[in-house]
Amino acid sequence: MELREIEIFLTLAEELHFGRAAERLHLTQSRVSQSIKKQERRLGAPLFDRNNRVVRLTDLGIQLRADLVPGFRQIQDAVARASAAGRGFAGVLRVGVQAAWSGDLVVAAAAAFCVANRDCDIQIREVPLSDPFGGLKAGQLDLQLTIRPVEEPDLTAGPVVFSLPRVLVIASGHPLAQRPAIGMEDLADVCMLTVAGPPNYWINHHSPPRTPEGRPILRGPAVTEWETAWSHVASGRGAFIAGDWAADDRYHYARSDLAFVAIHDAPPMEWGLLWRSDAETVMLTSFVKAILEQREAMPARRAR
Template identity: 50%
Template sequence: MELRDIEIFLALAEELHFGRTAERLRVTPSRVSHAIKKAERRIGGPLFERTSRTVRLTPLGERLRDDLLPAHLRIQQAVDRAVAEARGITGTLRAGYTTPWCADLAYRAAAIFRDRYADCAVRVQEVRFDDPFGPLRRGDLDLQLCELPVQMPGLGDGPVLFREPRALMVASDHPLARRDRVSLEDLADVPLIRPSSDVPRLLLDLHVPTHTPLGRPVPPGPSYTFWSEVPALVAAGLGVSIVAVRAARYHDRPGIAFVPFRDGPTLDYGVLWPAAGQSPPALAFVDLLTDLAARNE
């Protein structure tokens, strides 16, 4: 088996889906099918059981996977070390994040990155909401996973990693909590909790707009310094907050509910980095982030 065919086999053994395997390896599904058929002819037996709904490894396929994985890992590590040396992927990479879901992605990427590039350390840290871009602008970070777009002097937007629908965080006994969906026009009837810090206008318009799309004013609610204050303010019935839909999995607690919006733009999360240029470690790390985010879609 050729190395590329081995990579296709191992990817399909993990994904158990021809389409996802093709997307992950950036090839066509027919290329995946051709490689598997060629491997089965070479070996002389079926490696996968295929139906219209499922793909499963045969016992023969399981043994081949278990035998190939350690050798393939050693080959990949050897290639990665050569790439790291050639590109200068050494030193320390410093990555920041602003939300728990960005943190999950950053830490997953950091673990893989350390295995690939042994000469490059990775530090991951939270970026406080009261100073959202200070560490990056001061040079304390090489890149940041956060909401995009950001228009700040000296900073540039990198690739968008994923797009998230929005929801309204409301008190569980609020009338809006009984709805399946809310509209941006509903914001005219509820006080919207606002950050007390100097947040860029573009982010404010996304998270705490002052007017609805039809021009109705949005009542200002109480302000906060740290995000942990927001669920408590909402549960107390003092205001509402616009959040990502997946916030319900990270910030749910008694007294609050999350109601998806039926209109309005998504919240886009991606990479922010210095506009002047990126280091080889930062470029390699973002390539890894992009790959991991695509697998989770």
Template identity: 55%
Template sequence: MERHEIEAFLTLAEELHFRRTADRLGLAQGRVSQIIKKLERRIGAPLFDRTSRRVALTPIGRQLRDGLLPAHRQIQSAIGQARTAARGFAGPIRVGFSASWSGEAVIAAADLFQARHPDAEVHIREVQLNDPLGPLRADEIDLQLTEFPIREPDITAGPVVFSEPRGLMVPARHPLAGRPSVSVEDLADTTLIPMTGEAIPQYWLDAVYPRRTPAGRPIQHGPGATYWQEAVTLVASGKGVSPASLRAAHYYSHPGVAMVPFHDAPPIEYGLLWPTARETARVRAFAELTLRTARTRKED
């Protein structure tokens, strides 16, 4: 039996009405009659009893329906699942990043994602640290690669993609600028320039811009910066110091700023985030590729 014959037979077996069957299949009523007659000739027996008032299955018709229906439903389910999976990777996926080196990892993953899913479109944008979760919650992006820690009930914190050594941006003429490394305890003798923004989680600020050293000494906070470049400018102007990834020195160089590595601070971890309620196969696949490409780049 051909597929159109199976569909015509099972639809008529359900509707028991030629016009309604034709409407459901998008065929002419005469075409439905032709398909059923051809099928009956192939079977060698009537499948329906037809009168001017009613259509009913014959015993052989009921036997054929009962035999075909489970397999047909299984086939339809498999086709539906395949279509759903295909839709999950077609169309745009919007990805954010908060640092240039995070953007490089996202772009590498995007190239691989589009190679595997030619119908997919990847849109990439920068997310400012003064509102690190705003675009996710506003449904402007689907996932992002950003600095951890993030602990939010509506946001899934995925795997750590990579980590970077932590350094301290200091004015070029600052006493710490000439050292080979600094300690977290040295922050007690400085003024920190933190990022500012009402949308920044307080626990994130506490982790990046602490108020006390591990020994309990207070750390003074100075003027805040709304954007990263502002922090660089404030440091260069002698307004304070600011912790950052050591890699920042290669992306945001300034003649008035020196980057000194910490020898006792934990690295900065960069991980993937996405809204828990909007997790899809597409988001999971992109997250997996981002993690894989980042590890490959590190090994290379």
């Protein structure tokens, strides 16, 4: 029996109706009937009892179906795996995230993506605050959801996923902590933490050296991880600018010794997708789409 004949037999054995079987197979009923008759002639006995009202398997048909199904399913799975690999939909995709709250979105997208693409494995890793691009450049990551800006010639800055209002994270006892909002000019009265490791353009974007009117902003200790930053702020050693996700108590950042003050004239903080320009694959671009679709399904402003 040829593979198409096996498919016709198994489909009719499942539907027990020539019309429905033909519709599923995109064939005419006569083509299905001819194939079954050909198989029955070859075997020397009927596979179906059929009349104007009912179609049912004979004992031979029941036995043949039981023998054919496992092998046919293996063939289908093998073809599906080969097709997935040929389209780039197989293998491991290593995805980096820079904070727990943004990781929630990637985890949800990965779960849905892997259900639809069984031969894909999405591995999620943390991106160090002090080295935002190193994992991608070294080939240790394929994709990441990261804080912008990105001005790296070998990296592609993909779509923006989050665009969040900025807040000043400051000790709750500081005078500015009592205000409902501040402006960028007020940063001249604050010692600002910075981050050790990222490029200067990235540091200056998030911790500007001067206010809009040109007043210098004092820089305090440089940190390499989020937890150290929270501790420094709480102890009064400095402040820093973050997206308003920082005030979300679901991620343990909303503490009594920290205040989160809106900065009314600061540009939004953007988080976007990023990958190596020479390593873009069908699987990668498909997962980018999955992340964006998952983001659309979540409440506005931040992943829940």
